[in-house]
Amino acid sequence: xxxxxxxxxxxxFRDPVRARGLSETxxxxxxxxxxxxxxxxxxxxxxxxxxARFGLRATLPRNLNVIxxxxxxxxxxxxxxxxxxxxxxxxxxxxxxxGDMVRVPGTVMSLADAQAEGARVDVVYSVAxxxxxxxxxxxxxVFFATGFETTAVATAAAVLADPPSNFFVLSAHKYxxxxxxxxxxxxxxxxxxxxxxxxxxxxxxxxxxxxxxARQKLPVVVAGFEPLDILAGLVKLVxxxxxxxxxxxxxxxxxxxxxxxxxxxxxxxxxxxxxxGRWRGIAHVPNGNLRxxxxxxxxxxxxxxxxxxxxxxxxxxxxxxxxxxxxDIMAGIKSPTDCALFGKECVPHSPVGACMVSSEGTCxxxxxxxxxxxxxxxxxxxxxxxTR
Amino acid sequence: MCxxxxxxxxxxxGLLAIVDFWGVRKEIRLEVVDEPVxxxxxxxxxxxYAIRRIPTGExxxxxxxxxxxxxxxxxxxxLMAADITSEIQGAGxxxxx
Amino acid sequence: xxxxxxxxPTLEDTVPSVLxxxxxxxxxxxxxxxxxxxxxxFVEGMAAPHDGDIGxxxxxxxxxxxxxxxxxxxxxxxxxxxxxxxxxxxxxxLAVSGTVNDLAMMGATxxxxxxxxxxxxxxxxxxxxxRIQQSIRESCAEAGAVIVTGDTKVMGKGExxxxxxxxxxxxxxxxxxxxxxxxxxxxxxxxxxxxxHGMAVMAKRHGLALDGNLCSDVAPLNGLMxxxxxxxxxxxxxxxxxxxxxxxxxxxxMAAKSRVGIVLDEMALxxxxxxxxAAELVGIDPVNVANEGKAVLGVRPDAANxxxxxxxxxxxxxxxxxxxxxxxxxIGAVILDTGFGRxxxxxxxxxxxxxxx
Numbered sequence: 001x002x003x004x005x006x007x008x009x010x011x012x013f014r015d016p017v018r019a020r021g022l023s024e025t026x027x028x029x030x031x032x033x034x035x036x037x038x039x040x041x042x043x044x045x046x047x048x049x050x051x052a053r054f055g056l057r058a059t060l061p062r063n064l065n066v067i068x069x070x071x072x073x074x075x076x077x078x079x080x081x082x083x084x085x086x087x088x089x090x091x092x093x094x095x096x097x098x099g100d101m102v103r104v105p106g107t108v109m110s111l112a113d114a115q116a117e118g119a120r121v122d123v124v125y126s127v128a129x130x131x132x133x134x135x136x137x138x139x140x141x142v143f144f145a146t147g148f149e150t151t152a153v154a155t156a157a158a159v160l161a162d163p164p165s166n167f168f169v170l171s172a173h174k175y176x177x178x179x180x181x182x183x184x185x186x187x188x189x190x191x192x193x194x195x196x197x198x199x200x201x202x203x204x205x206x207x208x209x210x211x212x213x214a215r216q217k218l219p220v221v222v223a224g225f226e227p228l229d230i231l232a233g234l235v236k237l238v239x240x241x242x243x244x245x246x247x248x249x250x251x252x253x254x255x256x257x258x259x260x261x262x263x264x265x266x267x268x269x270x271x272x273x274x275x276x277g278r279w280r281g282i283a284h285v286p287n288g289n290l291r292x293x294x295x296x297x298x299x300x301x302x303x304x305x306x307x308x309x310x311x312x313x314x315x316x317x318x319x320x321x322x323x324x325x326x327x328d329i330m331a332g333i334k335s336p337t338d339c340a341l342f343g344k345e346c347v348p349h350s351p352v353g354a355c356m357v358s359s360e361g362t363c364x365x366x367x368x369x370x371x372x373x374x375x376x377x378x379x380x381x382x383x384x385x386x387t388r
Numbered sequence: 389m390c391x392x393x394x395x396x397x398x399x400x401x402g403l404l405a406i407v408d409f410w411g412v413r414k415e416i417r418l419e420v421v422d423e424p425v426x427x428x429x430x431x432x433x434x435x436x437y438a439i440r441r442i443p444t445g446e447x448x449x450x451x452x453x454x455x456x457x458x459x460x461x462x463x464x465x466x467l468m469a470a471d472i473t474s475e476i477q478g479a480g481x482x483x484x485x
Numbered sequence: 486x487x488x489x490x491x492x493x494p495t496l497e498d499t500v501p502s503v504l505x506x507x508x509x510x511x512x513x514x515x516x517x518x519x520x521x522x523x524x525x526x527f528v529e530g531m532a533a534p535h536d537g538d539i540g541x542x543x544x545x546x547x548x549x550x551x552x553x554x555x556x557x558x559x560x561x562x563x564x565x566x567x568x569x570x571x572x573x574x575x576x577x578x579l580a581v582s583g584t585v586n587d588l589a590m591m592g593a594t595x596x597x598x599x600x601x602x603x604x605x606x607x608x609x610x611x612x613x614x615x616r617i618q619q620s621i622r623e624s625c626a627e628a629g630a631v632i633v634t635g636d637t638k639v640m641g642k643g644e645x646x647x648x649x650x651x652x653x654x655x656x657x658x659x660x661x662x663x664x665x666x667x668x669x670x671x672x673x674x675x676x677x678x679x680x681x682h683g684m685a686v687m688a689k690r691h692g693l694a695l696d697g698n699l700c701s702d703v704a705p706l707n708g709l710m711x712x713x714x715x716x717x718x719x720x721x722x723x724x725x726x727x728x729x730x731x732x733x734x735x736x737x738x739m740a741a742k743s744r745v746g747i748v749l750d751e752m753a754l755x756x757x758x759x760x761x762x763a764a765e766l767v768g769i770d771p772v773n774v775a776n777e778g779k780a781v782l783g784v785r786p787d788a789a790n791x792x793x794x795x796x797x798x799x800x801x802x803x804x805x806x807x808x809x810x811x812x813x814x815x816i817g818a819v820i821l822d823t824g825f826g827r828x829x830x831x832x833x834x835x836x837x838x839x840x841x842x
Contacts, residue, residue, distance in 0.1 A: 013450075016824045021458045046391055053770070055826030098435075099691075099838030112835075116509045125693050125767060125839045126436030128417055132692075147435075150392070151841060154437045157419035161403075199392040202432065202440045225392070227825045232454045251453065254446030255392075255432055264420040264439060349518050349834050350505065359768075359840065391768050391841050410762035412697030433766070435841050 013226030022231035027061040029238045037065040039190045040237055041183065041332055043176055044197035045072035045358065046225055052365055054227045064238065068362050070179050070330040071197065073147045074100045075354040075361050076279040081172040082106035083309045085144040088170065088301065089119035091308065094137070096122040096130035097144035098151075104357050108312045111144075127158040134167035142168045142301045148176050150199045152290050153264045156271035159296055170301035173290035175274050176200055177208050182285060184216040188333045191218070193237045198224040198252040203268070205260025209248045217246050224252040271296060280354055282327045326353035329362050336366040343367060392434045394442060397425050405438065407431060511835030516730045518834060520544065520738075539591075539663065544738075546590040546725060547654075549661045556661050558593035560584055561653040569613065569647055572685045573701030574777075576650055577620035582777060583728070584654040585628045585705040590664070590724045590780060593656035594711035596630035600653040604638045606645040617648070628705035630654070660714070664735075665742035666722035672789040673747065673809040674782045676709065676802050677702065679732055680760040683774035683837065688763060691839055695766070697759040702778035709801045710780065716795045720788030726780050731773040733819065733830050735781050736809075741817040743783070748820045749809035749830065768840030772821070773833040783811070 030038060042048065048068045051057055060066060070076050083106040089095045095111065102123060103112045115121045122141075124130050130143040145155045152173040159169065180194060196209060201222045209220045219240035223233025233251045240247065250256050270293075277289035292300045301307070323341055328334035336342045336355070346352040348364055355361035395407035395416070405425060407416045414436075418425060421438040425431055431438035511518045523544060534540030539549040547560030564580045574582075585596055601621065605614065625631060681702040688695045706726070714721060723743060727735035732754075740747045749772075756764075756771050764771050778801065784792045789807055796802030819830040 014825075018451075018454060018458075019825045022454065025458055049768070052828060053823070055821065055823040055828035058826040058828065098841045100840055102838060103835070112509060116507060123691055123838050125691060125841070126417075128436050129692055147841060150434055150439065153420050153439065154417075154435045157417065157437060161419060199432070199434060199439070202392070228454055229450075232457055235457050252450075253453070254442050254450050255440050261420065261422040261439060263422055267420060349511070393765050406696075409766060411758040412695050412699070412762035412766070414693075414695050414766065 013224070013228040015228065019227050019231060022228065022235055023059045026064070026231060026235050026238065029235060029242055030061040030064045033063075033238065033242045036063040038063060038192060038238065038241060039065040039067055039332075040193045040195060040234075040241070041067045041069040041191045042195035042197075042223075043069040043071035043180060043183075044195075044200070045075070046199070047071070047195060047197065047223070047230065048362075048365065049359065050225045050227070050230055054230075056227065056230060060234075064234070066195075066234070067191065067332040068330075068365075069183055069191075069194075069332055070279060070282055071176070072330070072354070072358050072361055073151070073174055074104050074358040075326065075330060076174060076179075076282065077101070077104060077146055077172050077354065078278045078280045079107055080278075080309065082110070083108075083312055084302070084307050085170060085172075086111055086114050087307050087309045087312060088142055088144075088305060089114040089121055090117070090311065091305075092119075093305065094120040094122065094133075094139060094141050095144050096124050096133055096141055098125075098146060099123045100358065101144060101146050103351075104354050105351060106312070107309075110357075127154050131158050131161075131163045131167055134164045137166070140166045140168060140305075142170050142305070145169050145171045145173055148174050148197075148200055149203055149268065149290075150197075152272060153203055153261075153268050156267045159271045159292070159299065160267055163299065165298070168299050168301040168304055169292060169296075171272070171291055173272065174279065175288055175290055177204070177212065178274075178288045179279065179282065179285050180209075180212055181216070182282065183331055184212070184218060186331055186333065189331075191332060192241050193219045193221070195230075195233050195237055196220050196222045198222055198229065198256060201250075201252070201256045201260065203261050203264050205258050206248050206250045206256055207258045207260070213246055213248050219246055220248045222248070222250045222252050222256050224255065280326060280330075282331060324353040326355040326361075326363070329355055336363040339363070392432045392439065394430055394432050397427050397429045397431060400426060405431070407433060407438070409433075509835075514729055514833070514835045516734055516832045516834050539661070543663070543665075545664050546587040547593075549591055549593075552657070554659070556593070556658050558588050558591045558656045558658055558661070559653065560587035560591070561651065562587065564650040564652070565646070566686065567646065568686075568689050569617070571689050571701055572699060573682075574703040575617055575620050576648065577617035578624045578703050579777060580650040580652045581621055581624035581628065581630065582703050582705045584652040585624075585630055585707050586726045586777075586780070588654045588656045589705075589707040589710045590662070590726050591658070592660045592662035592714065592724070593658035594707040594714065595656055595658070596628060596707065597655045597657060598633035599625070599630050600634050600636075600651075601632045602636035602638075602651040604640060604645060604649040604651075606640055606647050607642040609648055614648075617650075624705060628707055630705075660718075662714075662721060662724050663742075664723050664725045664739050667739055667743035667745045667747075667783040667811050668722070669745055669811050669813045670786050671722060671745075671783045671811045672786055672807050673736070673749070673811070674784055674789065674792060674796070674805060674807050675727075675732065675755065676706070676780045676782070676796055677778070677804040678755045678757050678760065679727070679776055679779060680756060680764060680771035680774035682777040683731065684760050684763045684769070684771075686775075687767070687769075687837065687839065693763070693767065693839065695763050697762065699759050699763055702776060704778035704801060706778065706780055706801060709796065709799045712799055713792060713795045713802075717788055717791045720785050720792050721782050722785060723783030724780055727776050729775050730833055731771070731775055732781060733770075733772045734832050736819045736830070737817070737832050739781070739783065740811075740819055743811070744816055745811040746813065746815040746818050746820070747809055748812055748822060751821050751823045753806055753808045755804045755806045755808075769837055772830060773837060786810075
């Protein structure tokens with residue numbers, strides 16, 4: 001009955017035997033480096049999700065610090081951007097968005113809160129569904145578009161596929177490569193290597209990391225999302241660190257090539273242009289935000305609607321937002337336990353910052369797992385060990 | 389930020405494909421896939437769009453890559469790693485599709 | 486450069502202490518928020534039941550009131566599901582099954598009677614109402630239950646979303662099984678595949694357009710439970726039906742109330758290929774998904790195989806499996822052994838939404 005042992009080839013990447021072998025290899029190589037800790041960063045929420053879901057943290061070597069960087073697109077969507085979506089919803093405009101975004105708090109409230117007050121928010125699995133909603137409805141549908149370049153490609157395709165005139169896009173899409181530079185250049189950073197997101201790289205190609213590697217002298221390994229992919233990616237990265245090798249390695253060749261998916265890139269950059277902007281908690285990221293080009297002004301929600309965020313400021317904005325240190329956490333320089341609000345005013349059922357809302361937010365994971373729980377079966381340990 | 393799930397193409401109609409994911413079928417859009425796809429191909433799906441046609445040889449190539457990692461770090465005196473490698477070699481054939 | 490701190494997750498940690506000013510959807514989702522709401526708004530201040538009775542404060546599947554040497558078991562449910570008709574069932578079948586199953590989860594498998602109150606929105610099609618009623622009749626026949634009284638109200642268009650059903654059930658039983666009787670070493674058994682109902686409904690509700698026979702498992706379980714409770718008396722020491730919040734929520738409650746820890750074996754969880762596929766596609770974990778025709782049983786270790794065999798002999802228990810056991814570590818926590826490592830199972834907070842990330 002259990003499908004884990006049937007199905008097609010992909011499931012080979014969940015083989016526990018190979019996984020054990022890779023875990024042992026990882027521990028051995030990390031040991032060879034000799035430093036404690038060795039810090040590496042991944043910049044993909046789905047990597048954190050996969051690590052958490054498969055229970056890999058319980059098997060990582062003690063001296064390897066795998067930090068989650070600003071790779072959760074929900075977490076780094078800045079408050080004013082969330083407010084734009086919320087404001088539109090409260091103005092009576094029907095919003096369609098991905099489920100991940102619905103509970104992220106803005107200045108005063110999230111889309112879910114707006115929905116509780118009567119706003120219409122549809123959760124969709126695909127931008128194509130939002131287009132379909134627009135086809136079936138006489139009223140405007142604004143697609144609140146969040147996600148990194150992998151997801152922006154889908155939005156671009158939808159824009160280019162001649163959507164109905166009542167379909168609009170409010171773009172909060174982000175572009176990952178620029179933020180890696182920012183993190184690498186932060187003064188307190190101790191990151192010695194990066195694990196890059198395999199599906200974003202499927203679009204962009206691994207070649208985009210070569211200039212980064214040359215500039216920052218830090219290795220980058222592109223990894224997939226199955227347990228074996230992640231473990232193998234980590235093994236490769238610690239090997240590069242051990243050997244002081246400065247290069248880009250592709251450990252996800254079944255999906256990633258050097259130049260990437262040119263057809264997708266062409267559509268992406270035809271529809272979107274990168275602009276500098278704020279990511280939640282990380283000052284300014286040059287070329288980190290994606291906005292619709294002028295040629296597509298007719299479906300740009302920012303141009304076609306008067307988005308009135310001032311209405312939100314009639315409520316006293318909670319002061320807590322100013323104490324939120326999600327930015328430092330996402331940059332890997334602070335940990336959740338450094339935050340005065342963590343576990344007190346900011347908890348999963350009433351989050352202050354996005355790190356606590358998103359299923360892969362660092363704070364959410366730490367709070368629910370009690371830090372990085374020591375769950376190894378031989379530990380005999382009681383309680384969680386929070387390590388940083 | 390990349391929930392990408394692989395599936396097998398069952399039918400293609402212009403820019404739409406019916407794709408099978410472990411027995412569940414879904415219509416997936418082909419506007420941005422890198423290569424033309426036909427029934428029998430595997431694609432990677434992200435939010436209802438195919439973003440990659442996964443070449444058939446690649447799965448085995450990737451597994452070989454991982455085994456190389458294991459073999460590489462083997463020491464002569466490391467019996468544990470040797471045990472694991474032979475366990476893998478023994479188990480590998482059962483899982484061919 | 487490693488800052489080490491020991492954090493013990495306690496039972497108190499799992500009960501949030503802050504309630505929002507306004508009730509949002511998560512308060513109905515079966516998880517911690519809902520339990521806090523019930524505790525702080527409904528239970529607090531309410532007089533306790535008579536000595537020996539199981540009442541509101543126990544927050545079990547139903548109430549059990551002593552009558553002589555027997556128990557009168559009562560339960561009530563309101564049903565607001567949308568869509569009203571879904572693959573495998575409808576709100577009528579859900580109403581009957583839900584109430585019959587709550588009674589069964591207290592050990593009361595012979596239903597004395599059910600009530601059914603409907604609140605209908607103006608404009609609701611009569612044909613749909615008839616179809617729902619037909620479904621109620623069929624489900625009652627399956628459960629050997631009868632609707633003995635009811636109520637009918639109509640509200641104006643827009644004042645209600647379609648239809649709301651409320652069902653109350655009563656039964657008399659000589660044996661009561663709570664959800665807090667687990668002890669260290671006890672095994673956990675699920676009566677069949679998990680995630681069927683929630684994934685079928687989610688696929689329909691969010692227009693996921695998945696073609697794969699995703700079908701709700703909604704069904705009355707009293708027949709199955711009667712067979713097993715009669716065959717292996719005393720072996721089942723705790724029971725719960727994992728509805729909203731899925732297996733994760735049910736196990737959390739049982740673990741917390743019983744004061745044990747639980748370790749689940751992910752590879753042993755029975756999941757249909759369709760549910761697994763659909764869940765993968767939308768980034769949902771089947772342990773968090775609602776079931777409406779399943780139960781999770783806490784069983785004494787030496788009786789586990791006997792219970793399993795008894796379950797598997799019944800059509801509704803063919804896919805029963807032993808999926809975990811109770812430990813004395815991490816009281817109140819549920820750990821999942823993934824086969825690659827281990828992680829804590831987190832209770833879902835609020836309605837499950839499809840994820841792209």
